[in-house]
Amino acid sequence: MSDLLEHSGLELSALIAGKDVSCAEVMDATLTRIEAVNGPLNAITSLRDRDALMDEARQADKAEPQGWLHGIPMAIKDLAAAKGLPNTMGSPVFADQIAGADDIHVARLRAAGAIFIGKTNVPEFGLGSHTFNPVFGATANPYAPGRTCGGSSGGAAVALAARMVSVADGSDMMGSLRNPAAWNNVYGMRPTEGVIPSEPRGDTYLQRLSTNGPMARSPRDLAALLDTMGGPDPRQPFGISLPLTLPEISAQVTGRWIGWLGDWGGAYPMDAGILALCETALRQMEEIGLSVENLAPPCAAEEIWEPWKGLRHFAVASSLGPLFDNPETRGKLKQTAQWEIENGRALSAQDISRLSAMRSLWFQRAAKLAETYDALVLPSAQVWPFDVDTEYPQQIAGQGMDTYHRWMEVVIPASLIGLPVVNVPIGFSDDGLPMGLQLIGPRGGDGRLLQLAESWHAATDWPGRCPPTLAT
Secondary structure, rough: OOHHOOOOHHHHHHEEEEOOHHHHHHHHHHHHHHEEEHHOOOOOOOOHHEEEEEEHHHHHEEEEOOOOOOOEEEEOOOOOOOOOOOOOOOHHHHHEOOOOOOOOOHHHHHHHOOOEEEOOOOHHOOOOOOOOOOHHHEOOOOOEEEEOOOOHHHHHHHHHHHOOOEEEEEEOOOOOOOOHHHOOOOOOEEEOOOOOOOOOOOOOOOOOOOOEEEEEOOHHHHHHHHHHHHOOOOOOOOOOOOOOOOHHHHOOOOOOOOEEOOOOOOOOOOOHHHHHHHHHHHHHHOOOOOEEOOOOOOOOOOHHHHHHHHHHHHHHHHHHHHHHHHHHHHOOHHHHHHHHHHHOOOOOHHHHHHHHHHHHHHHHHHHHOOOOOOOOEEEOOOOOOOOOOOOOOOOEEEEEEOOOOOHHHHHHHHHOOOOOOOEEEEEEOOOOOOEEEEOOOOOOOOHHHHHHHHHHHHOOOOHHHOOOOOOO
């Protein structure tokens, strides 16, 4: 494998800016790598023609840089529109759709100089934390090719882990940035809701459960991507402007307090070995100067799950409802999508109001915790990567799962109230399966979270452990 591909995005940027390497050399190494490993992994889809991409890279070598991503290859998650590229969302309904314009965060990445080489694979409509769909098939985990890579940003996480790209975009409703990052030994960040805008389509007030975010093999690249992708859209409410996070990422974190929530007092069943690996990581965090305290659950898990499940039903019913109503497309929606829509439509206005009040109460409790703790910590997943042919886990540690997404309940305390979260890699099981921790901060505390992640990365550099099947 080319040594170029071990570099982070910022390192590649510096090499290109200093004329130590050309954009064409980076593109050639990238495409050669994709040709060598993407076949069995199936992370990158809709790959553009090599000659066209090489020509674009050579043109970038002749042009004045417009931003730090100048000449750096990127593949955009297939839930976001990139002009001229397919935008299938993993669905047969949109299998032939070509984007006519960039989504907001994609346009910002393009303006910073990125060259879009294709898309990254997703579950159908991003539903379910396992990347497979009827258009492109399943994406495999590079650390264990017979297992899932997670999702919905699974293709992006695999492309990063397998050194097919240096930086990537993702999105997160129910762990879609955190779960695949954990299972592929990379970093993924769900920013504070409103920092990176989605498209101003339909309702922009009530459905705020999902957000775009950055993925990378280093926190510094996360920060650079966040600074590039972030910034309010004047057409939408609730946008947040953050100070630039990259200039302040190298900070002293000694003395900061971490609240460890574990398995939420036994409410979240866990596969054997996950909590032990997390607790080993917490001891390492103490070694770099953080203070860790075990916390009792701040509320009953069901007080978070109930509003999450209902408001997610409502959000999916709103976004996919027109496809459900169309007889020509309803049958093309997978059953879990139809289940979400049917349940969302069964909710009354009073139901939505009650669920939103429960959501508000949890926000207030979390804000109180933020007065004492710099970050709350939970595992990023409740199970190890499972068989790639399994749709979703039916049980965890002998406890049955009553929905297709209950096995990822551990991610919703942050998702429900739009808090920033960074998945940090924490190592591997005895079988070599990756896992991560969620560092959860207060609203607007994205920069301080990235400081914690950067200190952790400096002490551990887990992503430096390349997938053993690909270290050639």
